[in-house]
Amino acid sequence: MTTVLLVEDDPGARQGLELALRRLGYQVRPAETGEAALDGIRQGAVDVVVLDVMLPGVDGFEVCRRLRRGSDAPVIMLTARGDDFDIVGGLEAGADDYVVKPVEPRVLDARIRAVLRRLARADSPVETHGELVIDRSSLTVALRGREISLTPTELRLLLVLSGSPRQVFSREQLLDLVWEHGYLGDSRLVDACVQRLRAKIEIDTSEPRYIQTVRGFGYRFGPV
Amino acid sequence: MRARLIAAFIVVALLAALASAWVVTLIVPYYPSLGNLIRPALISHLLGSHVPGTGRRPPAAPDAPAPEPATALAFVLVAAGLLLATITGLAFAASRRVLGPVRRLARAAQQMSGGDLSVRVEPAGRDELAQLVTTFNTMASALQDKVGELEVMEARARRFAGDVSHELRTPLTAMTAVADILGDGTTASADGTAAARLVGQEIRHLNRLVEDLIEISRFDAGSAQLIAEDTDVAAAVQECLRARNWAGVCCTVPAGLTARLDRRRFDVIVANLVGNALRHGDPPVTVRDSIQAGRAGGSELVLEVRDHGPGLPAGAIGHVFDRFYKADSARARSEGSGLGLAIAQENARLHGGRIDAANNPEGGAVFTVRLPVH
Numbered sequence: 170m171t172t173v174l175l176v177e178d179d180p181g182a183r184q185g186l187e188l189a190l191r192r193l194g195y196q197v198r199p200a201e202t203g204e205a206a207l208d209g210i211r212q213g214a215v216d217v218v219v220l221d222v223m224l225p226g227v228d229g230f231e232v233c234r235r236l237r238r239g240s241d242a243p244v245i246m247l248t249a250r251g252d253d254f255d256i257v258g259g260l261e262a263g264a265d266d267y268v269v270k271p272v273e274p275r276v277l278d279a280r281i282r283a284v285l286r287r288l289a290r291a292d293s294p295v296e297t298h299g300e301l302v303i304d305r306s307s308l309t310v311a312l313r314g315r316e317i318s319l320t321p322t323e324l325r326l327l328l329v330l331s332g333s334p335r336q337v338f339s340r341e342q343l344l345d346l347v348w349e350h351g352y353l354g355d356s357r358l359v360d361a362c363v364q365r366l367r368a369k370i371e372i373d374t375s376e377p378r379y380i381q382t383v384r385g386f387g388y389r390f391g392p393v
Numbered sequence: 394m395r396a397r398l399i400a401a402f403i404v405v406a407l408l409a410a411l412a413s414a415w416v417v418t419l420i421v422p423y424y425p426s427l428g429n430l431i432r433p434a435l436i437s438h439l440l441g442s443h444v445p446g447t448g449r450r451p452p453a454a455p456d457a458p459a460p461e462p463a464t465a466l467a468f469v470l471v472a473a474g475l476l477l478a479t480i481t482g483l484a485f486a487a488s489r490r491v492l493g494p495v496r497r498l499a500r501a502a503q504q505m506s507g508g509d510l511s512v513r514v515e516p517a518g519r520d521e522l523a524q525l526v527t528t529f530n531t532m533a534s535a536l537q538d539k540v541g542e543l544e545v546m547e548a549r550a551r552r553f554a555g556d557v558s559h560e561l562r563t564p565l566t567a568m569t570a571v572a573d574i575l576g577d578g579t580t581a582s583a584d585g586t587a588a589a590r591l592v593g594q595e596i597r598h599l600n601r602l603v604e605d606l607i608e609i610s611r612f613d614a615g616s617a618q619l620i621a622e623d624t625d626v627a628a629a630v631q632e633c634l635r636a637r638n639w640a641g642v643c644c645t646v647p648a649g650l651t652a653r654l655d656r657r658r659f660d661v662i663v664a665n666l667v668g669n670a671l672r673h674g675d676p677p678v679t680v681r682d683s684i685q686a687g688r689a690g691g692s693e694l695v696l697e698v699r700d701h702g703p704g705l706p707a708g709a710i711g712h713v714f715d716r717f718y719k720a721d722s723a724r725a726r727s728e729g730s731g732l733g734l735a736i737a738q739e740n741a742r743l744h745g746g747r748i749d750a751a752n753n754p755e756g757g758a759v760f761t762v763r764l765p766v767h
Contacts, residue, residue, distance in 0.1 A: 179563045179566070179567070181563065181564055181566075181567035182563055182564075182566040182567045182570070184567065185566065185567030185568065185569075185570030185571045186566070186567075186570045188570065188571055188574065189570040189571060189573070189574070192574060247566075270562055270563075270565075270566045271562060271565040271566040271568070271569035271570070271600055272566070272569065272570070273569055273573070274569075274570055274573055275573075356622070356656070357620075385623055
């Protein structure tokens with residue numbers, strides 16, 4: 170059973186979402202504050218975090234930033250629609266996706282499923298691109314011999330891009346392939362994730378070797 | 394104004410000069426020595442030595458003859474000229490003194506009507522004009538204070554609408570989360586099921602209303618941001634229609650048309666206009682798109698949404714973009730929030746463009762979006 174750490178300070182919203190998620194078959198661990206959420210992460214066994222941005226004390230961005238230091242559990246932010254500051258702040262803090270409040274349970278369900286979707290393990294040989302080694306069967310990535318820790322979303326983005334080296338993917342295509350969003354018109358999700366991925370796998374992020382920008386079109390992997 | 398004033402001064406000066414000349418000609422014959430002493434010296438000095446009758450004779454000769462008529466005439470003319478010059482100079486100075494402050498006041502009033510309420514005129518002197526300037530300044534200050542007060546009140550009212558909407562969102566999150574459970578058929582009676590469905594439907598309506606209120610309060614607060622990127626217009630329009638399952642909309646958008654747009658906001662514009670056409674007009678609803686030469690010289694992206702219904706009522710055309718405007722006040726509440734077209738217009742303005750509403754001569758309403766293409 171999937172365990173959701175639900176961080177929401179408003180009792181009504183927390184109870185409502187907890188009830189809805191339970192009925193959808195999730196195990197829910199509610200947390201009222203940012204501190205409680207970080208405690209919950211330390212206790213382990215959390216598959217996905219649903220995190221409200223507006224929290225008393227340590228806010229959602231800070232919680233996300235801190236839990237990213239020790240955990241690769243995917244984070245879905247609960248934000249206000251169109252509040253660009255919220256969205257950008259959440260993505261920069263390391264969130265994988267966001268949903269807008271008030272969220273319909275089936276939408277939240279679909280997003281949780283998408284960030285948790287098991288990556289198809291292929292029996293392909295280990296690929297080597299320059300100093301980057303991608304193992305599609307064990308789902309591990311190593312740079313200069315050292316294994317790098319990637320969140321599920323970052324890993325999926327890397328696998329999609331490196332699966333077709335030199336092919337240019339538009340932001341919309343990547344949104345569809347990695348996040349399984351319908352139409353959102355919001356490419357910042359992709360840009361934020363690309364930046365985080367670059368920070369982990371590029372030697373020099375100002376001159377990326379692996380994840381290259383094709384201006385006006387999107388991104389491509391290589392040529393290395 | 395100044396020209397007329399100066400002309401009047403010149404006429405007065407001429408009359409004065411003639412009068413004084415006449416007086417001089419009356420007096421001079423009785424004081425010939427005085428006349429001999431002054432006139433030739435003065436005239437020869439002013440007009441040189443060619444003045445007839447002055448010659449090179451010593452000016453103070455006691456046996457000098459009476460002045461010739463030509464000399465008298467020259468003297469009169471010179472005196473008149475001098476007087477004229479002096480008085481014109483005086484008139485000029487006086488008009489400057491009067492017209493300067495008036496002109497400064499006029500300029501300040503013009504600036505004020507242009508919207509700059511901070512303009513003041515430097516007071517000078519103690520006359521009536523200075524008093525007028527002081528009154529003007531007092532009036533400007535009072536006006537500025539009043540307008541400032543109104544702006545604060547308006548901002549407060551708008552912020553209040555935004556705050557209320559934000560506050561409503563939290564309980565709505567809880568209600569939205571559990572609304573589906575109510576409609577699951579767990580209630581036994583048919584009435585209970587109908588009630589549950591109604592609650593779910595109204596929660597969705599309330600959600601839309603609150604979202605739109607929050608969106609419009611962002612425009613009011615000036616915090617709406619444009620995140621523009623190169624956009625394939627045809628793809629954006631088709632995505633917008635597809636995402637909402639509007640299959641019946643006839644779309645004529647040439648492929649390969651690109652413009653720098655905020656994707657989300659453009660989507661909101663198209664969705665609101667097409668949704669409005671589907672709700673209030675009759676099918677077929679058509680969307681047409683082109684690049685045309687704009688009024689300001691550059692080119693514009695022109696998007697036209699047209700329906701084939703009865704069109705907009707005569708009095709409604711100027712008001713369709715007003716918030717919560719309803720063409721027919723008796724009409725039942727529609728499923729929209731009443732803010733859709735106002736939001737679409739704000740989004741177009743944020744792009745530097747606008748939306749116009751009109752009726753097609755062949756029937757149906759036409760909404761035309763014009764966005765500048767840089």
